[in-house]
Amino acid sequence: MPAPRFIDLTFPEVAHLPEDTVAVLPLGAIEQHGPHLPVSTDYVTATSAAEAAVAEVAEAGTAPVVLLEGLAYTKSDEHHWAPGTIWLSWDTLMRTLVDIGRSLQTSGITRLVFVNGHGGNSALGQVACRELRRQFGLATFFAHLSVPGDQVRDVSNPHELGLGIHGGHSETSLMLHLRPELVKMDRAVRRVPEQLTAYEQIGFGKPVSFGWLSDDFGPDGHIGDPTTATADAGKVLFEAGVQRLAAAIVEASTFRVR
Secondary structure, three states, rough: OOEEEHHHHOOHHOOOOOOOOOEEEEOOOOOEEOOOOOOOOHHHHHHHHHHHHHHHHHOOOOOOEEEOEOOOOOHHHHHHOOOOOEOOOOHHHHHHHHHHHHHHOOOOOOOEEEEEHHHHHHHHHHHHHHHHHHHHHOOOEEEEEEOOOOOOOOOHHHHOOOOOOEHHHHHHHHHHHHHHHHHOOHHHOOOOOOHHHHHEEEEEOOOEEEOEEEHHOOOOOEEEOHOOOHHHHHHHHHHHHHHHHHHHHHHHHHOOOO
């Protein structure tokens, strides 16, 4: 069955949603992803994964759930230098998320899961979750299709040395699976900042993080090795991620700390 969409309901239907209905809000981005991927990459992956997970939960009847329309424009200031990047300031996005949460609370929604497709949203998203909890009593959760590579060391593709954080093997594979007509593999080149392996404490997925902009690593804008990407690898990544998201939505419908 298709994913139940919040915007397709009448307001009396919203008012009578089952108790503990989980609202799912995809957070994408419109930003450069190197010369080989469209600027819509994060929006496509987040919205596709959220829709598939919500549809799976709804069909199984394991939790009451509705899908909110995804946010395309979010916090992408690390890519501010590149044509095609449309980004909100941190305070604009924070106010947007808080306003959405206020509106959902007014509509009787008590549980909200963010499905994030852009690593640059993660820190702010965690703050927003707590703010929404404090101000409106919402039970809030922050999930990813896959945890961004700058936050956890990803060694699934040894050619990237755990440094494929943006427009590399994984994201390119996902887009080859989801929207292959938008991928330009003839323009894909390896851009792995191998110099970062010299540092034990500081780096992507290491104990100490660092502030960075995507053009710190070169003019192409991506960080990783898209040349190894395949649609088959993307299918495996997507389906596994959707399964995790579906399980998280079910847990979110009953989650309590006491």
